[in-house]
Amino acid sequence: MVKKVQAAKKKKRKKVVETSSEQETSEEEDSKEEVNEDEQLRPECLSPEELEKLKEAVDERKKLVQSLRGKPWPMKKKLVTLRESQEFVEKYEGALGKGKGRKLYAYKVMMTKRWMKFQRDFENFKTACIPWEMKIKEIESHFGSSVASYFIFLRWMYGINMILFGLTFGLVMVPEALMGRPYGSIPRKTVPRAEEAGAMDFAVLWDFGGYARYSVLFYGYYNNQHAIGWLKFRMPLSYFLVGVGTVAYSYMVVIRTMARNANESGVGDDNSFNFCWKMFTSWDYLIGNAETADNKFASITTSFKEAILEEQENQKDDNIHLTRFLRVLANFLVLCCLAGSGYLIYFVVRRSQKFALDGLENHTWWERNEVNMVMSLLGMFCPMLFDVISTLENYHPRVALQWQLGRIFALFLGNLYTFIIALMDEINLKREEEKIIKFNITMWEASLYNGTASENSTTPLITIHPADVPRGPCWETMVGQEFVRLIISDTMTTYITLLIGDFLRAVLVRFLNHCWCWDLEAGFPSYSEFDVSGNVLGLIFNQGMIWMGAFYAPCLPALNVLRLHVSMYLQCWAVMCCNVPQERVFKASGSNNFYMAMLLVILFLSTLPAIYTIVTIPPSFDCGPFSGKNRMFDVIHETLESDFPAWFSKVFSYASNPGLVLPFILLMVLAIYYLHSTSKSYKEANVELKKKLQLQNEENKKKNKRAALKAQTDLEEARKTTSQAAERQKNNNASLRSQEEYEENYAKSQRLCHSKNGRNPTFSGEDRQHQVTARVSRNYHHGNHETHGYLPGFSQQSEPRICRVPSLQRH
Numbered sequence: 001m002v003k004k005v006q007a008a009k010k011k012k013r014k015k016v017v018e019t020s021s022e023q024e025t026s027e028e029e030d031s032k033e034e035v036n037e038d039e040q041l042r043p044e045c046l047s048p049e050e051l052e053k054l055k056e057a058v059d060e061r062k063k064l065v066q067s068l069r070g071k072p073w074p075m076k077k078k079l080v081t082l083r084e085s086q087e088f089v090e091k092y093e094g095a096l097g098k099g100k101g102r103k104l105y106a107y108k109v110m111m112t113k114r115w116m117k118f119q120r121d122f123e124n125f126k127t128a129c130i131p132w133e134m135k136i137k138e139i140e141s142h143f144g145s146s147v148a149s150y151f152i153f154l155r156w157m158y159g160i161n162m163i164l165f166g167l168t169f170g171l172v173m174v175p176e177a178l179m180g181r182p183y184g185s186i187p188r189k190t191v192p193r194a195e196e197a198g199a200m201d202f203a204v205l206w207d208f209g210g211y212a213r214y215s216v217l218f219y220g221y222y223n224n225q226h227a228i229g230w231l232k233f234r235m236p237l238s239y240f241l242v243g244v245g246t247v248a249y250s251y252m253v254v255i256r257t258m259a260r261n262a263n264e265s266g267v268g269d270d271n272s273f274n275f276c277w278k279m280f281t282s283w284d285y286l287i288g289n290a291e292t293a294d295n296k297f298a299s300i301t302t303s304f305k306e307a308i309l310e311e312q313e314n315q316k317d318d319n320i321h322l323t324r325f326l327r328v329l330a331n332f333l334v335l336c337c338l339a340g341s342g343y344l345i346y347f348v349v350r351r352s353q354k355f356a357l358d359g360l361e362n363h364t365w366w367e368r369n370e371v372n373m374v375m376s377l378l379g380m381f382c383p384m385l386f387d388v389i390s391t392l393e394n395y396h397p398r399v400a401l402q403w404q405l406g407r408i409f410a411l412f413l414g415n416l417y418t419f420i421i422a423l424m425d426e427i428n429l430k431r432e433e434e435k436i437i438k439f440n441i442t443m444w445e446a447s448l449y450n451g452t453a454s455e456n457s458t459t460p461l462i463t464i465h466p467a468d469v470p471r472g473p474c475w476e477t478m479v480g481q482e483f484v485r486l487i488i489s490d491t492m493t494t495y496i497t498l499l500i501g502d503f504l505r506a507v508l509v510r511f512l513n514h515c516w517c518w519d520l521e522a523g524f525p526s527y528s529e530f531d532v533s534g535n536v537l538g539l540i541f542n543q544g545m546i547w548m549g550a551f552y553a554p555c556l557p558a559l560n561v562l563r564l565h566v567s568m569y570l571q572c573w574a575v576m577c578c579n580v581p582q583e584r585v586f587k588a589s590g591s592n593n594f595y596m597a598m599l600l601v602i603l604f605l606s607t608l609p610a611i612y613t614i615v616t617i618p619p620s621f622d623c624g625p626f627s628g629k630n631r632m633f634d635v636i637h638e639t640l641e642s643d644f645p646a647w648f649s650k651v652f653s654y655a656s657n658p659g660l661v662l663p664f665i666l667l668m669v670l671a672i673y674y675l676h677s678t679s680k681s682y683k684e685a686n687v688e689l690k691k692k693l694q695l696q697n698e699e700n701k702k703k704n705k706r707a708a709l710k711a712q713t714d715l716e717e718a719r720k721t722t723s724q725a726a727e728r729q730k731n732n733n734a735s736l737r738s739q740e741e742y743e744e745n746y747a748k749s750q751r752l753c754h755s756k757n758g759r760n761p762t763f764s765g766e767d768r769q770h771q772v773t774a775r776v777s778r779n780y781h782h783g784n785h786e787t788h789g790y791l792p793g794f795s796q797q798s799e800p801r802i803c804r805v806p807s808l809q810r811h
Contacts, residue, residue, distance in 0.1 A: 006645050021742075025288075058092055059086040131155060135572050141299035141582050147530050151572070153595050155495040157539055158564040160253060164246050164550070165557040171552050173216045178401070179229025180222070187472075188623045189219055190466040207368070208481050217555040220623035221479035226642070234643075236635045243551040247607050250547060254600050261593040265621040274307055287672055302581070309473030326392040333389050334407050341378050342414045360805045371422075372489035375415055379490070379541075383408050383534040388451055402594060404533040409598055412541040413605065420548075420609050422481060427617065430475035437472045444470065476552045479613075483549025483556065490542060491563050498574055527580040535571070544602040551610055565712040578660050635783055 007575065065085050074175065132155055140148035151309045186189050191214050199210035208217070215221055228235050230786055282300045352371050366373070386407045390400055485751055513520045542560065550556045614633060619626040626632045640649040654660070 007222040046105065048143065048146050050385075058089055061089050064681065065089070075132065082702075132156075132568055135568075139572065139575055140297055141173060141295040141302065142304045142529065143575065143579070144305070146532055148577065149532075149595070149768060150535055151535065151568070154539060154564060154568055154571075156257070157543060158561065159542075160250065161546070161557055161564060163249065166562050167242050167246055167249075168557050171238050172222075175228070175233050175238065176222055176235060177216050179231065179233055180235065182226075183214070184221065184466060187469040187471050188223070189214060192471070193465075194469040195468065203365075208484050209390045212810055213477060217553060218477045219479045219552045219554075219625075220620070222625040224625050224627045226638075234639065237639050239625045240635050243610075246550060246557075247603075247610075250603055251600075254596055254603060257601065258593055258596045261596065267439070275304075278303055278307060291324045292742070300608030309512075315597070323394055326394070330389045330392045334386060337382060338407075338411055338414055341382060341411060342418050345375060345415050345418040346422065349419060352422075366789075369485070369489065371419065373488050373493075375419065375486065376489050376493035378415060379412060379538065382411050384457075386411075387533075389398040389529075401533055405537060405594065405598065408533055408537040409540070409601075412537055413602070416541065416544065418487075418604075423479065424609075427475045427479065427613075429514070430473045430478060431617075434472045436477070437470065441470050441668065472620055472622050474620045476620060476624055479803070480549055483545055484553050484559070485558055486548075487545060487556065488544065490538070493539060495570065498570065502574050502578040528578065530575050530579045537598075540595070540599050540602050542605040543599065547603060548610055550607040551614070565684065604808075646733060 043635055062085075065082060068085075073081070132151070134807065136148055136151045136155070140149060180288065181189060191211060195210060196651060198204050201210065213220070222235060222238060222239060226236070278300070282303070283296065308427050332562040348371050352367075354368055354524075355370075381497055384403070390404055393400065393403070395403060505525055507524060509520045509527055518524075542563070546556050546560045618630055619632055621627055626635060630633065637649075640652055
């Protein structure tokens with residue numbers, strides 16, 4: 001037994017040695033073949049026809065590499081084909097030159113490849129440089145495009161505010177801090193003596209008073225010198241042009257973005273075979289990361305939910321009269337809420353004015369910040385009430401979102417303009433106070449001068465410290481402080497609501513669900529959903545306050561950049577950790593353009609008060625870069641008169657003449673109307689063309705359906721005829737077999753009968769004739785299927801016959 005095992009092991013070793021030797025020989029042969037191929041494919045060894053064929057093969061491989069992604073092949077086959085094609089192209093592409101130009105051709109090919117690789121790497125670098133791109137993609141995959149549109153809008157607003165911050169910081173704040181007069185040199189840059197004791201208190205700095213008020217953060221700190229520093233920097237002109245330029249840049253960017261979105265959405269969504277496209281073409285087969293694959297899977301699932309909801313909304317049929325009644329009732333309730341919030345803000349602002357006349361130091365923290373807190377609380381709770389009211393209307397989710405945005409827009413706009421109207425009353429009070437203080441300062445200076453001159457006319461005037469000089473109220477700084485406080489209170493309210501309303505709620509639902517009386521996740525309070533409308537309107541009105549107050553507080557763009565930066569990270573974390581996807585996930589087609597439209601409206605409405613104050617209200621006499629002028633825009637005329645030649649100022653005065661400005665504005669309005677009408681006609685033509693294409697598509701579908709039905713009927717008829725022919729052939733074969741069996745049986749019976757009688761089986765002439773006639777009759781009956789007693793498809797049974805003995809017939 002042991003010998004047998006050893007013999008078997010020796011046989012196995014011999015087989016392994018043989019296989020290894022065979023592999024070595026095969027590898028040597030392959031290497032030899034490759035060397036031979038290399039020798040054969042050298043350009044010196046190839047004829048022109050072979051070079052042309054090689055060039056065609058290289059071009060075909062290049063086309064295959066470009067179109068490989070769309071091939072319906074398995075991933076393994078794609079990778080193998082890609083690798084082989086790239087190796088083939090790299091191996092033989094440089095050998096296709098002719099004569100002396102071969103090296104130049106190879107150099108061009110190499111540089112083309114490097115340039116293509118550089119372009120691809122640069123595109124990847126640009127994609128990687130887009131801030132928060134992966135975070136937004138992850139949110140879109142789990143929560144849908146409606147939630148992702150908010151974060152895209154937030155990122156866009158962050159970019160705009162970065163530009164505004166760069167303009168104000170680089171052209172206003174930094175030149176004044178570096179080249180302007182230092183702190184304490186003049187009264188506008190010095191804290192008054194009465195406020196020095198509490199100028200560094202936290203409560204004072206939190207209200208942006210004390211040292212914060214007398215700094216580059218606000219309008220009143222800037223000097224009215226025509227030129228400052230060794231660069232002779234025109235600070236008043238720069239301040240005015242930066243304020244105008246930020247608004248102009250914002251208009252340009254918003255309108256340009258709206259036009260680009262309109263061009264992108266002008267093609268429209270083709271809903272033909274929507275589910276088929278999503279089912280068979282959604283997956284990206286080049287994904288190699290597990291996390292990316294999970295996000296893509298979630299994104300496809302969310303897109304299916306969006307498509308299903310769109311289909312359900314298209315097929316929904318409700319009671320139209322009940323729906324109209326509920327919508328009218330909902331709008332009435334919303335109007336009541338808007339009127340109540342406007343009256344509440346007006347009441348609170350008038351009350352705060354009384355507190356200001358009595359002195360804010362004599363009141364509590366709530367009474368000092370009552371206006372900001374009431375506006376923030378209204379902005380927090382009224383959208384929730386609007387959301388409850390909107391359940392009565394039964395709109396499509398996208399339409400419901402637009403109605404919700406419009407109502408919150410009206411709420412914020414009414415609150416903001418109520419605040420501005422009350423602020424204008426406070427500005428008028430400050431101006432009356434400024435007149436009194438200006439008169440008192442004049443009398444004080446006159447008395448001080450007369451007192452010193454009467455004692456000794458040769459002595460110099462008394463020098464007074466800037467902190468002891470009386471000064472006016474500076475209504476511009478007061479307006480800037482109000483907007484900064486409003487921004488800070490709104491930011492704090494948003495973050496506290498996020499932490500309490502989302503995070504603590506999610507923690508309670510998560511950890512108390514297993515020990516509570518009911519299901520907290522399915523019932524009350526459950527996990528919160530992301531409020532798209534409230535957050536979008538919060539961003540828009542926050543930006544509107546930035547545009548409105550940045551002229552009086554240059555620090556506002558910097559504060560807004562910080563706020564948006566923190567909001568992106570905090571809200572991304574809150575969405576992924578504390579919120580759940582909406583029950584009715586919908587596609588946000590056109591939502592970004594709707595956001596831009598509201599942003600354009602709030603930009604226009606926020607610039608109106610700023611323009612009104614710049615054009616109509618005189619600036620303060622002792623603070624700001626425009627002090628001592630009748631109007632703020634007089635700095636333009638002074639600059640033209642002092643820094644430009646006389647002819648240029650004349651041309652500018654003629655160009656700014658209302659006789660030229662009004663016709664130019666009228667021409668612009670007519671041009672805009674003409675372009676709008678032409679674009680509207682083009683849009684209608686596109687809609688008609690789309691309808692015709694849809695009708696043609698439906699006709700083609702019907703034709704294809706009819707052709708398919710006809711082909712199906714022809715195929716069924718052909719199948720029937722073939723089946724009938726097969727049955728006939730089967731019946732013929734069966735009848736032939738039965739005839740042969742009958743003849744064999746008859747012959748056997750005849751032999752058996754003759755063998756029993758002891759005679760030879762010889763037949764007489766009559767018997768042969770009878771046999772022949774029987775064959776003929778059988779052949780005839782075989783050909784005729786309508787013979788009585790015969791069914792086609794069944795073999796004819798032979799009847800029992802009496803065996804005749806020839807000897808008995810002769811007797």
